[in-house]
Amino acid sequence: MKIPIAILMLAVSCHAQEDASVVRFSNGDQLTGEVLGLSVEKLTWQSQILKEPAEFDIRYVMDLNMPSGVEKPEKAGAAHEATLEMTNGDSIQGALIGLTNEEIRLDTWYAGEMVFRRVNVKSVKITQASDYFYRGPNSLDEWTLTDESAWTFKAGVLQSLSTGGAAREIGFPDEFSIAFDATWRGAFRPRIVFLSTDVEGNNPKGGYEMVFQGNSVHVKKGGSNAWLGHTTNAGQLRENEKAHIEIKASTKTGKILLYVDGEMVDIWEDNEVDKESIGKGFHFIAQDRSPLKISNIEVTSWDGNYDEVPNQRRGAMRFGGGIDFGDEEEVEEKKDVVPEGRMVLRNGDTIEGEVTGIEGEEITLKTPLSEVKFPVSRLKNIILKEADMETPKRNRGDVRATLSDGTRLVFRLDGVEDGKILGFSQNFGDAEFLKGAFKRIEFNIYDRNMEKMRLDKEW
Numbered sequence: 001m002k003i004p005i006a007i008l009m010l011a012v013s014c015h016a017q018e019d020a021s022v023v024r025f026s027n028g029d030q031l032t033g034e035v036l037g038l039s040v041e042k043l044t045w046q047s048q049i050l051k052e053p054a055e056f057d058i059r060y061v062m063d064l065n066m067p068s069g070v071e072k073p074e075k076a077g078a079a080h081e082a083t084l085e086m087t088n089g090d091s092i093q094g095a096l097i098g099l100t101n102e103e104i105r106l107d108t109w110y111a112g113e114m115v116f117r118r119v120n121v122k123s124v125k126i127t128q129a130s131d132y133f134y135r136g137p138n139s140l141d142e143w144t145l146t147d148e149s150a151w152t153f154k155a156g157v158l159q160s161l162s163t164g165g166a167a168r169e170i171g172f173p174d175e176f177s178i179a180f181d182a183t184w185r186g187a188f189r190p191r192i193v194f195l196s197t198d199v200e201g202n203n204p205k206g207g208y209e210m211v212f213q214g215n216s217v218h219v220k221k222g223g224s225n226a227w228l229g230h231t232t233n234a235g236q237l238r239e240n241e242k243a244h245i246e247i248k249a250s251t252k253t254g255k256i257l258l259y260v261d262g263e264m265v266d267i268w269e270d271n272e273v274d275k276e277s278i279g280k281g282f283h284f285i286a287q288d289r290s291p292l293k294i295s296n297i298e299v300t301s302w303d304g305n306y307d308e309v310p311n312q313r314r315g316a317m318r319f320g321g322g323i324d325f326g327d328e329e330e331v332e333e334k335k336d337v338v339p340e341g342r343m344v345l346r347n348g349d350t351i352e353g354e355v356t357g358i359e360g361e362e363i364t365l366k367t368p369l370s371e372v373k374f375p376v377s378r379l380k381n382i383i384l385k386e387a388d389m390e391t392p393k394r395n396r397g398d399v400r401a402t403l404s405d406g407t408r409l410v411f412r413l414d415g416v417e418d419g420k421i422l423g424f425s426q427n428f429g430d431a432e433f434l435k436g437a438f439k440r441i442e443f444n445i446y447d448r449n450m451e452k453m454r455l456d457k458e459w
Contacts, residue, residue, distance in 0.1 A: 022155045024062040026450055035066065038421075040397055040413050062454055063442040065155035079361050080377035082106060083125045084116060086427055087391045090409040092116075096126070096363075096376055099355045101385050110403055110437035119390040120427045124382035128346070134170045134282075134299040143168050144199045150286065156439055158294040160190075160286035167199035169280040175250040175304045178282070180297040183242040186290040187214040192247065196222050196281030206277040208256060208270075210247060214238060219256055219268040221277075228256070232266040232310075248302050251278060257306060264308040296406055305346060344380040355382065392426035399423075400442040401433075410445065 020032045023045060033047030043061055046053045078095035084104065085091055094106030094114065104116045104124065136142065140153035143166040150164025158166055172195060182188065195207030205223035215238035218231035236243060237260065246259040254270035282299070286292055342350040343365075353365035353372070363376045395412040402408050411423035411431070420432040444450045 022065045023056075024064075024454075025056070026060045026062055026444075026453060028453075035064065038064075038416060040415055058443055061443045062450060063440060065440050066438055078107070079129050079375065080379075081127050081129050082376075082382075083127070085122045085125070086116075086409075087120050087122055087389050088410060088427070090427060091407065092409055093405055093407050096124070096358060096382070098358055099124075099382065101387075108407075110405070110407070110434045111431045114428045114431060116428050117390075117426065118384065119387050120392060121384065122389070124384065126376060126379045126381060128303065128377045131173075131301055132298060133172065133176065133301070134168075134297065136297050137294070146200070146202050146285075151284075156295055158284065160284075160292040162289050163202075163286050165202050165283050165285040167193075167196075167204070167281055167283040169199060170282045170299055171280060172282075172299070173301050174252050175248075175302045177246060177248045177300050177302045178297075179244070179246040179300075181242070181244050181295045183293045184290060185241060188212050188237045188241075188243075188292075189214065189287045189290065190292060191283070191285040191287060192245075193222055193281065193283035193285065194247070194249065195251070195278045196283065197277065197279035199281045199283065202285055204281055204283060206279050207281060208249070210256070210258065212237065217258060217265065221270070228268040228270055230266075230268075232258075234258070234260050234265045236260045236263070236265075248306070250302070250304050251275065253304065264306070264310050266310045298406075303346065305348065341383055343383050346378050346380055354385075390426075394446060395424070398445055400445045401438055402440040403437045404439050405437075 021035050022030060022032050023035075023043065024030045031045060031047050031049070033045055033050070035043070036046050036053050037044030039058075041058055043056045043058060043064070044053055045056060080095065081093055082096040083091060083093050084106065092106065092108075092114070094108035096104070097107045097113070098105030100118075102118050104118060104121055106114050106116070108114055137153060137156065137158045140151070140158075143151070143153075143158070145151055145164065145166055147162065147164035150160060150162050151166040152159050152161055160166075178192070178194060182190075190212055192210045192212075193204050193207060194210075196204035197206035198204050203223060207222040208219060208228075209222050210217065210219050212234075215234050215236075216231050217234050217237075218227060220227045243260050244262065246262075248257040248259070249255070251273055254273045256268045256270070258265040258267075284292075284294055342352045344350055351365065351367065351372075353367040355363060356366045356371070357364040358376065361375050361377065362373050363379070364371060364373050392410075397412045397414075398410055399413045400408070400410050409425070409427070411425040411427075414422045414424055414430075416422060416435075417432075419435055421435050421438070422430070422432055424430050442454065
């Protein structure tokens, strides 16, 4: 049944300029202010520069950023988190509560129980539900700037304007993961510093620095020229101007791992971890005036396990930190190939079987030898039965949404009702989303001119 068009009264606070919502239009205009109403046909907007609220035709709205949205609850109850990768590029997070040959069910904090058609799901990844030690950025006030004009904050994004650093303290555990999205112009050249003992300057003492020079990456101990052995080549950073970066580090083993867009790039190791030189500092330091944007930062705990082996060209480090590419080492790929049809456990073991049930945090597998049960969080992936995959149809009124937990999904905006945003997709059917869960909504996503303009206007 067609959901009636309604107006959603979104009470978005506007206590500070950097916390306000931002709407952008197809003619290049941009307004900061408050969303008063949203429907499938119009956006009602209030701004300090407008005498009274204005209504805008949704056909001319490019996107809406709402950084004041409700964050994902720190304790969602489940010991695991499942991520569904969909055939249309959507990435959806929740707790796995059901799986059959026809459908997959997730319990989500932003839309309750959602049921997904198996033919639209490419893969299911499982991670342990980690404690979040930081999620942001949330405002400029939570960062210490080495130069007040070096960084700015808007719509949930830190952007560098010149050379200089943005830093803060984080209570890092012994083993942790730092993940963030980066976009840039020209070459990717930041320094990422973690575990430093001060957050005031551009050359922090203690901890470790991961230094990016375009597609070259090397690691050293903070405040010194003690390089950790080699530099590496991250070709993904040369081919694109945006990436999802993840750094995993352990003060127990001294290992530091780098991932770009989900693929392991390399591993460094400090055989002499000095616990006395480790602090709480975390820094993004721009090394030049080329613009850099940082968003969706998450610092979580890590279990210290990994099963990937990088296949990279490494260069030796000269004394003083120079990079010698004349004697490169070809690292052979030794990554074990997981036999087809086997699921990977968190300890590196594999198991063959078919999911026959999920109850609470326990999954039941029927294996060739017997039926076994164990916690879902012990798995790293779920093997799905082969199916003829389908891509959902495009609908008039489709929007592209990003939620505060990183979930990304496309759905037809059907309207609003009782404080919920209502939508439909062949991926999951009808859904009612918590309005405060949204960080960004993009409109007119199948208009090529609008898409190009949206990309150009990012800068």
